[in-house]
Structures are given as C-alpha cells and as structure tokens.
Amino acid sequence: AQTVTQSQPEMSVQEAETVTLSCTYDTSESDYYLFWYKQPPSRQMILVIRQEAYKQQNATENRFSVNFQKAAKSFSLKISDSQLGDAAMYFCAYRSLNSGYALNFGKGTSLLVTP
Amino acid sequence: NAGVTQTPKFQVLKTGQSMTLQCAQDMNHEYMSWYRQDPGMGLRLIHYSVGAGITDQGEVPNGYNVSRSTTEDFPLRLLSAAPSQTSVYFCASSPLAVNYGYTFGSGTRLTVV
Numbered sequence: 001a002q003t004v005t006q007s008q009p010e011m012s013v014q015e016a017e018t019v020t021l022s023c024t025y026d027t028s029e030s031d032y033y034l035f036w037y038k039q040p041p042s043r044q045m046i047l048v049i050r051q052e053a054y055k056q057q058n059a060t061e062n063r064f065s066v067n068f069q070k071a072a073k074s075f076s077l078k079i080s081d082s083q084l085g086d087a088a089m090y091f092c093a094y095r096s097l098n099s100g101y102a103l104n105f106g107k108g109t110s111l112l113v114t115p
Numbered sequence: 116n117a118g119v120t121q122t123p124k125f126q127v128l129k130t131g132q133s134m135t136l137q138c139a140q141d142m143n144h145e146y147m148s149w150y151r152q153d154p155g156m157g158l159r160l161i162h163y164s165v166g167a168g169i170t171d172q173g174e175v176p177n178g179y180n181v182s183r184s185t186t187e188d189f190p191l192r193l194l195s196a197a198p199s200q201t202s203v204y205f206c207a208s209s210p211l212a213v214n215y216g217y218t219f220g221s222g223t224r225l226t227v228v
Contacts, residue, residue: 009155035216045205045219052214091157095213101146101165102173103207103217107157 002027002094006106013082014114020067021077021109023092030054032096034068034075035103039089048090051075079111087113117141121206121220128196128227136191136223138206144218145211147189151175151202152222158205164189165211196227 003026013019025034036048051059051068058066063083067076079086092106119140128134140147148163160173164183178200180192189208193200203224207217 031213033213037216043203043222043224045207045217045222047216050214050216093216095216097213099213100163100171101209101211101213102148102160102163103158104160105150105158107155 002029002032002096002099002104004092004094004104004106006090006092006109008109009107010110010112012112012114013079013086015082015084017082018078018080019082019111021079021090021092021111023075023077023106025073025075025092025094027073027094027096029096029098032094032099034066035093035095036064036066036075036077037091037093037105038086039091039108040085040087045091049077082113084113084115087111119206119208119218119220121204121223123223124221126223126225128193128225130196130198130227132196134193134196136193136204136206136225138189138191138220139187140189140208140218141187142208142218143186144208145186147183147206147208148173148217149179149181149189149191150205150207151200152205153202161191161204193225198227201225201227 093103149161150158162181206220
C-alpha cells in the first residue's frame with residue numbers, strides 16, 4: 001500500500017495567521033488523487049480539498065489551498081486567515097485505482113488555533 | 116438527509132461478546148469501507164466492498180467480519196470482542212472512482228472492557 005506521511009503531529013497558529021501542514025507520500029503510480037480531511041472535536045470527517053495528480057495547478061477552496069509538488073511527492077495544506085473553527089485534526093490521504101479504491105491516510109496533524 | 120448512517124454512536128462491550136456495527140448509505144455508492152481510528156495511528160482500513168456480494172480485507176481485518184448483501188448496507192461484525200478492539204470506527208462510502216473522496220458516517224466509539 002502507498003505510504004502517506006504527516007511529519008507534524010501537532011501544529012499551532014494564531015488567529016488570522018497562516019499555517020502550512022505537511023504531507024508526503026510514496027508511490028510509483030502516475031495517476032492518483034490526494035485529499036485533505038478535517039476532523040473537528042465532533043469526530044465528523046469533512047473533506048477540505050482534493051487534488052488530481054495530472055493537474056499542475058494547485059487546488060484552492062476559499063481559505064484552503066495546497067502546494068502540490070508531484071516530483072517531490074509532497075502535498076501540503078495552507079490555511080490562510082486562520083479561524084478558531086479551524087482547530088481540528090487534519091488528515092492527508094491518497095487514492096488510486098491500484099490501491100483498490102481505498103483511501104490511504106496519514107496519521108494526522110492536530111492543529112491548535114490560539115486567539 | 117442523504118449520507119452515511121452509522122449506528123450505534125457509542126457502545127461498551129465485555130471481552131468475548133459479539134456485536135454488529137450497522138452502516139447504511141442512500142447515495143447508491145458502489146464502494147463502502149470500514150476504518151478504525153486509534154490515537155497516533157490515523158485511520159486504518161479493516162474491510163471494504165466494491166459492490167453487493169463482494170468484500171475484501173484491508174490492513175487490519177483480524178477479529179472482524181463483513182458482508183454486503185445489498186448496495187445500501189455494509190455491517191461490521193465483531194466476533195469475540197477484545198480490549199485491543201477499543202477504538203473509534205468509521206464507515207465510509209463513495210462512487211467506484213478514484214477522483215471521489217469518501218462520505219463518512221459519524222463514527223462509533225467502542226470500548227471493550
């Protein structure tokens with residue numbers, strides 16, 4: 001199975017500031033998709049953003065954007081203008097046909113937002 | 116509301132007991148899966164299904180059983196609960212295409228004492 005690594009178990013950011021969460025993955029495939037999920041204290045898993053590997057343009061969803069570096073196998077999430085409601089666990093995930101359609105998750109990064 | 120319905124939300128079992136976690140989706144998704152979430156371990160795949168009558172094992176299948184008799188339902192059975200199965204369990208579904216993310220259920224917190 002493809003390996004997804006989130007090297008930052010915990011991160012902290014002040015309200016209104018910008019924070020970047022790191023994710024790297026290991027694959028020999030050329031066609032795959034990458035995702036970031038948010039898990040607030042409610043436990044619900046929420047899809048934040050998605051990136052197609054064949055697209056060079058980085059995905060953006062409002063205050064959330066990614067920096068996708070295919071050659072480096074890196075997929076970081078940038079949160080701009082951080083809000084208290086952004087405090088959550090964030091999971092990076094990989095999906096491809098060869099992974100049997102399964103989402104392979106990293107171990108997560110816990111984001112703390114301070115006033 | 117369309118989505119994934121997972122029951123129960125909380126459960127306490129005694130070691131050796133069996134139980135079934137229920138999962139139903141109304142989006143006609145072919146793909147369904149069960150994950151367990153443990154602190155510091157992320158989400159690990161237990162079992163998955165790509166359609167009615169088809170199931171397969173994921174990363175951590177031991178001690179769990181699944182079946183998929185209909186497109187909508189994908190129950191997870193704990194055969195003989197052990198304390199190591201204390202975890203949060205998520206059911207998820209998606210179309211059978213890799214460009215889709217999952218739709219998750221709300222999770223079940225299971226404690227085995």
